[in-house]
Structures are given as structure tokens and as C-alpha cells.
Amino acid sequence: MKHRMHSGTRPAPLATGVARLRPWLTGTVLASALTAVSGVFAMVTEAVAQTGDAAAAALGASAVVQSQATSTAAMASPSQVGKLTLDQQVRWLRQAQQSGALEKLDDSQLSALFQSLDPLTVPRLIKEGPNGYPSYEFTMWRWERIRGAWPDKADHMLGKISHDPLRIYAKWLPDGAHAGQEIIYDESKRPDEMYGHLGGLLGMVPIWTSTTGALAHAQSNHQVRDLGIEYISTQYLAEAKKYVEAGVPRSLRIAVETISGVRVVTFTYETAIGQPQFYAKKETLGLDLRHPYFRTVESYDNDGKIFEKIIFESITPKTFDDVAFDPKNPDYKF
Incomplete structure (x- = not known):
């Protein structure tokens, strides 16, 4: 009599062979051994059947190892993080930021x-980002x-930024220098x-x-495209690479500060070379x-004089319509 097999199932040849041999084998030891072999092979067969082939099973095992490594990193206490691998440190730090555990x-x-x-x-944490918002x-x-x-x-400024295409609106607020100024930039138009x-x-x-003319630089050494948090991250990553090449990959000083109401961990880097290489x-x-x-960022020249200081007081993800970057917006003074 032919037996119909269920769709999607696969025979287990060794397990079937073990079952056929079972009536011919006697003795408690042999029976126990066969039971153990059959059980182990059943687990292997099930794993292969679920993944489709041995290669997929190997990938699954790799995923398990990766998951275990992630779990190990997540469970580490702050005092143990320095003992983890570089990848695990980055994952731990990212999770601690996202969960709010770091700021506690x-x-x-x-x-x-x-x-x-x-x-x-x-540097890895900054590189993997995200360094900002759409x-x-x-x-x-x-x-x-x-x-x-x-x-x-x-200068105390209010800014709105949207990417792809890059569009910027900025306004100088009344309690800062150059109060009342406004600019709009739209790379898709001009x-x-x-x-x-x-x-x-x-x-x-x-x-x-x-954007690069005398009027644009009358009050700033930067272009309008440099406004926003992305510019600082991009510049830091370029400098970090050069710090490593110059033999100073580690921050000279690490501290926790509250700057204008913003609590941050500060990293101070200094090189013997200085400007213009850096x-x-x-x-x-x-x-x-x-x-x-x-x-926050503070930058000092070769004479030790500060030449730039920036503090992002607030950063709020928002979705803007076209009116936000239109000079005809009735809320603006163009």
C-alpha cells in the first residue's frame, strides 16, 4: 500500500533506518543508544527541514551567535562596557541612548x-548615526x-531644515545679535x-x-548649507580620521558638562600640528x-583663542510643507 506524504515534509533516511533496525536489536544499552542517536538526528533533521538546506542552517546558527553577542552587550553594566568588543560597545551605547538609560x-x-x-x-557611533532627521x-x-x-x-537663531532637496529657513531671534534677519535657501531652485x-x-x-559671496560671509565664516547638526558630525568624522593618522585618536579630556541648559559628554581633542591641517x-x-x-562645539586656533562656539539649544523633528520655505509665507518678513 502506498502512503501519501504530507505536502512540505521530507523523509529522514537515517531516522527511518533506525526505526527498521529497532526490532532486531536487543538489550537495554543498545536500545538507549539508539534512542539517543534517533533523538539527536531528529533535531538536526528538523532544523535542516525548516531552513531548507545546510547552508541556511549555518546562517541561522550565525544569527543565533550574533543575537547572543547583542544580548551580552545589552546586559552589560556601565562599569563592564569597556571590556566588550568595539562592535558591542557601539551597540550598547546606541541602545543606552535610545532607551534613556545613558542620561540617567x-x-x-x-x-x-x-x-x-x-x-x-x-566615531563609530556618530558614523552609523543617524546624525539628524529628514x-x-x-x-x-x-x-x-x-x-x-x-x-x-x-546670534540666537531659529532654523528649519528639510533634506532631499536641502531647504533651509533661518531667523535671527530678538534676544541675540543681528535680530530680525532672515534667509531662505532651496537647492532645487537656486x-x-x-x-x-x-x-x-x-x-x-x-x-x-x-552662498559664498562677501555678503554671505559678512557675519559668518560658514555657508548657509552648513547650518544644522549634520555639518558638525561630518566635520568631526573627517577630523577623527586625521586624529588617528596624527597618533592622537583618544580625547585629551572627557567630562560631563551642562552648557546653556544642555547636558552633554564633552570630548576635547588637540594636536601639535594644528591649523591649517586641522x-x-x-x-x-x-x-x-x-x-x-x-x-555643542568649541574651536580654538593655533594661538589658543576660541574662534567658534555653537550650542544647539533644541532639536525637534518636524514635517514641513512647501510654505515653510517660501518667502511669501505670511509669518516671515521678506
């Missing part, structure tokens, strides 16, 4: 944790030394120009101007405790 550590715990990490852990709103304080002069008052006005009674007439001879960056990007 006190200053001494945070300082000890980051002192124990591989010097490549923070679109977001931010407020920032910014100081820049322009033509050798340090400002008496910082990639080399921005639209704006200087603010104040005599500067309300908006004009188109080059953006700054000494630079201090403040890592956000909930996200893989920097909230």
Missing part, C-alpha cells in the same frame, strides 16, 4: 564609562570670530544662491545673493545623551 547615569558614572571605551567607539526645527546660539573680532553678543534681508529699519529689503588646533565637542550627534 550621574556625572561620575558617565565620565568613567566614556573613559573606559575604545577610542573608536564614539526634517527638523532647531534653536541655536552661535559665536564666531569674524576678521579677528569676537562678538559681544551671540543651488548657489540664498534669499534674505539684513533686518532692522534699513535692511528690510530682501535680495538674492551668492580645522582647529583644539576642539571640544558635546555628545547628546539621547541621540548619536553633537549638541
Whole structure:
């Protein structure tokens, strides 16, 4: 009589052979041995049947090992993280940021944790990101030394950024320098120009101007495209590579600071070479405790004088419509 096999099942030849031999075998020892062999092979056969082939089973085993490594990293206490591999340190740090566990550590715990990490852990964390959001709103304080002069008052700015294409709106707030100024940039329309006005009674007439021209650099050493948190991350990664090449991969000083209400872990890097090979001879960056990007940065020239300081006061993911980047927006002063 022919037996119909269920769809999707596969015969287990060795298991079948064991079953046929069982009536001919006697003795408790032999029976126990056959039972053990049959059980082990059944487990192997089931694994192969579920994955389809031996290669897939091997991949599954690799995934289990990877999962176990991730679990090991996740369960490590802050005092043990420095003993993990580089990959595990990055995973632990990312999970601690996302869960809020990192910001719950006190200053001494945070300082000890980051002192124990591989010097490549923070660069890897920043590189893997995300370093920002598809679109977001931010407020920032910014100081820049322009033509050798340090400002008496910082710029306090409100910004809106959307990517793909890059579109930017920025407004200088009343309690900072250059209050009332506004700019709009849309790379899909005029990639080399921005639209704006200087603010104040005599500067309300908006004009188109080059993003790299004299007017654009009258108050900043940067282009409008440099606004936002992504620029700092990109620059840090480029500098971090050069720090390694210069033999100074580890931060000179790690501390926990609260800067203008923003609590961050700060990393200070300094090289003997300095400018122009590096953006700054000494630079201090403040890592956000909930996200893989920097909230603060201070840059010093070869003479030890600060030439730039930026503090992102708030960063809020938002979705914008086209009106947000339109000079005809009734909320704007163009």
C-alpha cells in the first residue's frame, strides 16, 4: 500500500533506518543508544527541514551567535562596557541612548564609562548615526570670530531644515545679535544662491545673493548649507580620521558638562600640528545623551583663542510643507 506524504515534509533516511533496525536489536544499552542517536538526528533533521538546506542552517546558527553577542552587550553594566568588543560597545551605547538609560547615569558614572571605551567607539557611533532627521526645527546660539573680532553678543537663531532637496529657513531671534534677519535657501531652485534681508529699519529689503559671496560671509565664516547638526558630525568624522593618522585618536579630556541648559559628554581633542591641517588646533565637542550627534562645539586656533562656539539649544523633528520655505509665507518678513 502506498502512503501519501504530507505536502512540505521530507523523509529522514537515517531516522527511518533506525526505526527498521529497532526490532532486531536487543538489550537495554543498545536500545538507549539508539534512542539517543534517533533523538539527536531528529533535531538536526528538523532544523535542516525548516531552513531548507545546510547552508541556511549555518546562517541561522550565525544569527543565533550574533543575537547572543547583542544580548551580552545589552546586559552589560556601565562599569563592564569597556571590556566588550568595539562592535558591542557601539551597540550598547546606541541602545543606552535610545532607551534613556545613558542620561540617567550621574556625572561620575558617565565620565568613567566614556573613559573606559575604545577610542573608536564614539566615531563609530556618530558614523552609523543617524546624525539628524529628514526634517527638523532647531534653536541655536552661535559665536564666531569674524576678521579677528569676537562678538559681544551671540546670534540666537531659529532654523528649519528639510533634506532631499536641502531647504533651509533661518531667523535671527530678538534676544541675540543681528535680530530680525532672515534667509531662505532651496537647492532645487537656486543651488548657489540664498534669499534674505539684513533686518532692522534699513535692511528690510530682501535680495538674492551668492552662498559664498562677501555678503554671505559678512557675519559668518560658514555657508548657509552648513547650518544644522549634520555639518558638525561630518566635520568631526573627517577630523577623527586625521586624529588617528596624527597618533592622537583618544580625547585629551572627557567630562560631563551642562552648557546653556544642555547636558552633554564633552570630548576635547588637540594636536601639535594644528591649523591649517586641522580645522582647529583644539576642539571640544558635546555628545547628546539621547541621540548619536553633537549638541555643542568649541574651536580654538593655533594661538589658543576660541574662534567658534555653537550650542544647539533644541532639536525637534518636524514635517514641513512647501510654505515653510517660501518667502511669501505670511509669518516671515521678506
